[in-house]
Every structure is written in structure tokens, then in C-alpha cells.
Amino acid sequence: xxxLINVPETVVADALRGIAAAHPExxxxxxxxxxxRRDAPVAGKVGLVSGGGSGxxxxxxxxxxxxxxxxxxxxxxxxxPVPDQMVRAAAAVDSGAGVLFVVKNYTGDVLNFEMAAELxxxxxxxxxxxxxxxxxxxxxxxxxxxxxxxGATLFVEKIAGxxxxxxxxxxxxxxxxxxxxxxxxxxxVALGAVTTPAKGSPTFDLPAGELELGIGIHGExxxxxxxxxxxxxxxxxxxNAILEDLRPTGPVLALVNGMGATPLLELYGFxxxxxxxLSQRGVPVARTLVGNYVTSLDMAGCSVTLCQVDExxxxxxxxxxxxxALRWGC
Amino acid sequence: xxxxxxxxxxxxxxxxxxxxxANDLTELDSAIGDADHGSxxxxxxxxxxxxxxxxxxxTPGAVLTLAGRQLISTVGGASGPLYGTLLRRTGKALGDDxxxxxxxxxxxxxxxxxxxxxxxxxxxxxxxxxxxxLPAAEALATSFxxxxxxARAGAVATVPMQARKGRASYLGERSIGHQDPGATSAALLVxxxxxxxxxxxxxxx
Numbered sequence: 001x002x003x004l005i006n007v008p009e010t011v012v013a014d015a016l017r018g019i020a021a022a023h024p025e026x027x028x029x030x031x032x033x034x035x036x037r038r039d040a041p042v043a044g045k046v047g048l049v050s051g052g053g054s055g056x057x058x059x060x061x062x063x064x065x066x067x068x069x070x071x072x073x074x075x076x077x078x079x080x081p082v083p084d085q086m087v088r089a090a091a092a093v094d095s096g097a098g099v100l101f102v103v104k105n106y107t108g109d110v111l112n113f114e115m116a117a118e119l120x121x122x123x124x125x126x127x128x129x130x131x132x133x134x135x136x137x138x139x140x141x142x143x144x145x146x147x148x149x150x151g152a153t154l155f156v157e158k159i160a161g162x163x164x165x166x167x168x169x170x171x172x173x174x175x176x177x178x179x180x181x182x183x184x185x186x187x188x189v190a191l192g193a194v195t196t197p198a199k200g201s202p203t204f205d206l207p208a209g210e211l212e213l214g215i216g217i218h219g220e221x222x223x224x225x226x227x228x229x230x231x232x233x234x235x236x237x238x239x240n241a242i243l244e245d246l247r248p249t250g251p252v253l254a255l256v257n258g259m260g261a262t263p264l265l266e267l268y269g270f271x272x273x274x275x276x277x278l279s280q281r282g283v284p285v286a287r288t289l290v291g292n293y294v295t296s297l298d299m300a301g302c303s304v305t306l307c308q309v310d311e312x313x314x315x316x317x318x319x320x321x322x323x324x325a326l327r328w329g330c
Numbered sequence: 331x332x333x334x335x336x337x338x339x340x341x342x343x344x345x346x347x348x349x350x351x352a353n354d355l356t357e358l359d360s361a362i363g364d365a366d367h368g369s370x371x372x373x374x375x376x377x378x379x380x381x382x383x384x385x386x387x388x389t390p391g392a393v394l395t396l397a398g399r400q401l402i403s404t405v406g407g408a409s410g411p412l413y414g415t416l417l418r419r420t421g422k423a424l425g426d427d428x429x430x431x432x433x434x435x436x437x438x439x440x441x442x443x444x445x446x447x448x449x450x451x452x453x454x455x456x457x458x459x460x461x462x463x464l465p466a467a468e469a470l471a472t473s474f475x476x477x478x479x480x481a482r483a484g485a486v487a488t489v490p491m492q493a494r495k496g497r498a499s500y501l502g503e504r505s506i507g508h509q510d511p512g513a514t515s516a517a518l519l520v521x522x523x524x525x526x527x528x529x530x531x532x533x534x535x
Contacts, residue, residue, distance in 0.1 A: 053406075076373075078364045079406040107496045108407035111449065115402065115411055137500075144499040198369045203360045218364040220497055221504065 001195045001202075008197035012054045012074055019061055023324055026064055027092075033085050035061040036071035040093040046164040046173045047071070047093030049086060050102035050157060052109055053078040055196070055297045056217055059153060062325030068161035069102075069323070077196050077297070078218045080108035086116035090125045098126035098170035100177060102157055104149025105133035106218075128174040132156055134186045134305065136245045137214025137223055148216050151255045151294050151305030152184035155317075158326065162319035176316075180307060185246040187214065187238040188303030191228075192261065194219035194296050213237065217259070217296040217303075231266070235273035238304045243281055248308040251286035253317060254278070255305040260295035262302055267291070274304055286314055293325065331429040336530055337393040338382055343522035345375035351518055358511040362498040367409065367511040374405035374413070390430050394421030408496055409512060412446050412459065413519075419445035432534070436470040443467045450495060457491040457498060457505065459512035466520045474535045478524035481517040488513045 005011050013030055020028035027036050041047060050060040051073030060072035070093035075081035090099045099120070103113045110131060117127040134152035138144055160177040168176075190212040193202035196219065203219035206212060211229060212222035229237070256271040258264070271290045278285055286309055294303070309317065320329035348355075352368030359367035378397045387393045398418030402410050420442030424430050430438075443463045452458045465480035488510035493499045498510070527535040 075406045076370065077366065079366055079370055080408075080410075082403050082406050082410060084403050106408075107450065108410070111408055111411040112406060139502075144494065144502075145496055148500065196365050199356060199360060199365045203365045216497075216500060218497070219360075220362075220364055220500055223500075223502060223504075 001200055003195075003197060005197055008200070011197045012076060015054070015057070016074070019324070029088075032088055033074055033081065034071055034089045034092065035064050035074070036089060036092050037064060037066070040070050041095035042070075043095050044097055044167055045095055046097045046168065046170045047090065047095065047099040048102060048157065048161050048164055048173075049073065049089045049093060049099055050153070051075065051081045051086060051089070052104050053080055053218070056295050058292075058325030059294045060157070063154070063157050063323045065321070065323035066330070067165055067319060067321030067323070068157050068326065070099075077198065080106065080112045083112050083116035083119055086113060087119045087123065090116070090120040090127065091123060094125045098128065100160060100164070100170060100173050101127060101129040102153065102160070102177065103129055103131045104153055105131050105146050106148060107145050109149075126170060128170050130156060130160070130174055130177040130181060132181050134181060134184045135216065136185050136187055136241050137216075150188060150217055151186040151257050151303050152181055152307065154255060154289075154293050155184055155253060155305065155307045156180045158321060159313055159316045162316040162321070165319070176313075180313065183246075183309070183313075184305060184307040185242040186303055186305040187241045188216070188259070188301065189213050189234055189238065190215040190222060190259065190299055190301035192300035194299040196297065211301075215301065217294060219296060219299065231270045232273045232276070234302075235270060235277050235304075239274055239277040239281070239306075242304060242306050243283065246306060246308065248283055248306065250308055250310065251284040251314075252278070253307040253309055254285050254288045255293065256288065256290045257294050257303045257305065258292040259299040259301040259303065260292060261298045261300040264291065267302060270302055287317060331431060332390060332435055332533065333429045334388060334390055334393055336526060336533070337390045339529075340523050340526040341375070341378055341382055341393065341397050343526050344519050345379045347518045347522045348372055348375045348515065355511050355515055358509055358514055361508045362493065362501055362505045363511060364497060366407070367515065370405050370407055370409060371413075371515055374401045374410065377404040389424070389426055389428055390435075391421045391424035391426060394418070394424065397421070408450065409515070412450055412512075415449050416442045416446050416463070433471070436467070439470055440467040452495040455491060456495045457488045457493040457510045457513070458495050459510070459516040461485070461488050461491070461510065462513040462516035462520070466516070474524040474527035478517075478521045481520035485509060485513040485517040
């Protein structure tokens, strides 16, 4: 597999140097792997720190900036960051108002953020955590590690970030972050496998003419394999899987997300199908975001995330944001 | 008696073993995980040998505590905190003695394994590293070689299991038929321990 890299060992550091070169409004600590707002800590503001394995760009570093994250901690490819990174990030962005960790529900992320929270609190930083677990493809039972955190992470980071910018206290920012997670569900499909730089070949074998339903964002195989479906059939399957679980009683935010190797032309076509299904099911869509936001390296495929919103959440969603990957209203 | 050098050599042997098996570990991980177990442990254990050389801790307990802290700081994923906790808690249980008996070490190792279970919330049969570590801890009370055999057998026994923890659990029944990469690397760690004992004069392997 050909890749635009130097050597696999330096892909994360190389990307961080590139982010630094493109975004002077960020401080990028390449050695310690922390990307932060240059103006952090902002007086009186709750800090928002997220992080996770690399390979999901623009998540999370692309969401650092006014109206969203204060700092991001990128791990190795598909590997959670280490506690030292989050401790450093928390210290850098804490104004005294405390820090919220936004954690995707994977065993590694949860363990490392938990250790980091303990260490940061030892250093006098007040820490709250929200664990994002929105993927309906995983049954949430004692027989699994629980639902994965995927597309809803973007909703949580945007809405909690807007609230933090307004000066809300830590417990309120954490509560709203949990509210957003609780109101969000996702479902993803893969049309092709993913190739990590370390392995250099696809992590699973997906024959032409088949797709994987219910995939995560790390190249882990999905729950089920089927003969290839049309965009409309995929939208029916994904949206219905979400609605069965979410049962929204009001308008939703919709994220139609590309996994990395699916062209926007196809994503927009898919978005039309998602809207068709939602309209048939009587679910009004308040806002839609289409693009590659929570990706899985070079995986072909897409995911749908819906978040039921009230007026307050919608207001926070619409609030100004200025980051590398998401910016409006400013 | 087991001295500081014994534990340093165990960590060096573990690093060499991980280095040698990294591709196979990653291959196992790509079947039911995300294809990075080998490279992550390789990065971690090479950092461990580096820091042990640099800081030269003076007691068995200090060697393992430092090694565990280094794994937590360099590996990431679930295996960083889990392996880090295994070594750190084992090291802490060894205390400050310059030398420890095999029985002392077996007890400390069992405490380390228990801490892993507590942190990850897994039990025997969940298709995790515990399926190699729990039988190894039990056998270690008798002999190093027996612990290595028990760990190996424990790793192989994960093949027919359905994963209930970690990333492999997302696969449900599709996780059956694959050997767990975490149990496999745990067996490597215990095998390195037995090899270190065999190579040590006055230690009954």
C-alpha cells in the first residue's frame, strides 16, 4: 500500500509539525503531543481537553479553538494517548475553573484518561469526565466493552465548547456534555478495509461486492457482512438502526460523516438518502453537517450520527466556532 | 534469592521477546482488534530498557515500579495502563528489599495480576491477558517453568473464547476462533521470566 509518509514511526510527529506550520493560532508541542489554543488558559473559562488515537483527523486537533476544544492529545495511530499528555494539557488550559475531559468509550482511552484525571487532580486541577458512547452497532451489555464513541464526539465537543466559552461552570458544562451524548446515536458502514502505517496492509479482508455493517473507527471488523447495497439501502439500514434506539420526539442534528476515502460527491448523495428516510419517519432535521470529520485513515465508508436537540442545544450548536476543521459565525 | 539484576535481565529478555514477536502480535491483533499490539509493546519495552539503564534502580521493587511507570507513559491503549499496573503493583508489593525470595515474588506477582483484573474489570474466560496471567500466577508459587507453561496454555485456551472485554468484544461471536493478542503477549512476558530464571545460577527454574 502506497502512503504519503516518510517512515511509519514518525507519522504522528510529522502531522503535528504540519499542523503547527498551518495554524499559528495553536501551540503544538510535538515532543509531548499536546495541541492547545495559543491563548489558553482563558481567564474564568472551563478547559475542554480531548484526545484519542491518531488516524481520525480532523478529530481532535482540528477542533481546537474558540468555541470548541482548549486542547487535544493525539496518541499513536489508533492508540489512546498516555496519561502524561492529558496531565500536561490540563495544566496548560486550566484557568482555575477546572477541566472537562471528553473521552471516547474505548478501554484504552477510558483507562488512560482515568489515570490522567487522578494525576491532574493531585496537581490541583479540578477534572470532570464525559465518556462518549453513541455507536448503536455495539450492544451495550456486560458482554462487551460497551458502545463505542464515534460521531457524537463532535456534537459533544462543539456544544460543550460553546457553553464553556460562555463562562458556564464545570459541573454545568459536564452535565450538558452528558446530555448531548445521551441524546446522540451513530451507525457506520465500511466499503473497504483500513490500512495502518505500522501494518502496511489492510486490517481485514473485504471482498469486492460486500460491505461491513456496524463498523467502528479503528479498522475493527463490523458486526455483519452483506452483499453490497445502494446508498439508499444503506441509509435505510443505518437510520433505522439509530431511530430504533434513539426514538427522537423532536428535531435532530445530523452528521453525515465520511470515513476518509469516500468522495464528498458520494457523501452528499448519501445525505439526500438520509434526509429521505428521516422525512419518511417524520423526524425533522434542524441542522446537517456533511464531510470527513471522524475518520478512520483510508477507510471507504460513512457513518450517520443523530442528536436530538432542544432550543438550548441548538443555540449552542449555532454559536460561533473557530477551529481548523469547523468554523462558522465568526 | 532474586536480586536486582535478575529483574533487570527479565525486563531485557521481555523487550527482546516482544521485539522478536512484534509482527506476530500485530497479526493476531488485526484479526480481532486494531493491528497495533506488537508495535505498541515494542515501543514500550524498548523505553523500559532505556530507562532502566539510565536510572539504574537499586532494588527489585524499584526496577519493576519504574518499568511499569514507563509502560504507562509510553504505550497508550489499554495495554499501557494494564501492563504498567501489573509491573508497578508487583514492584510495590516487593517493597524495598535488596533481594527477594521466589515465594515473595510469587505473592507480589499475584497482587500485580489482581490489580490488572481490578483496573480492567475482566475475569477469567473473558478472552484477555488475564487468561494467561491468572494460571501463571498460580503456577509461579511452584516453579518458573511451570508458570511459563501455564501462561502458554492459557493463551492458547483463549482461541475458542468469545471476547467480553476490550475492542475484540465488539465482534461478538466473530471473536471466536482467534487467539487473544493480550494473552499471547502476557505469555511472552512470563516465558521471558522463566528463561531469565533458567539462565541464573542458584535459581531453581
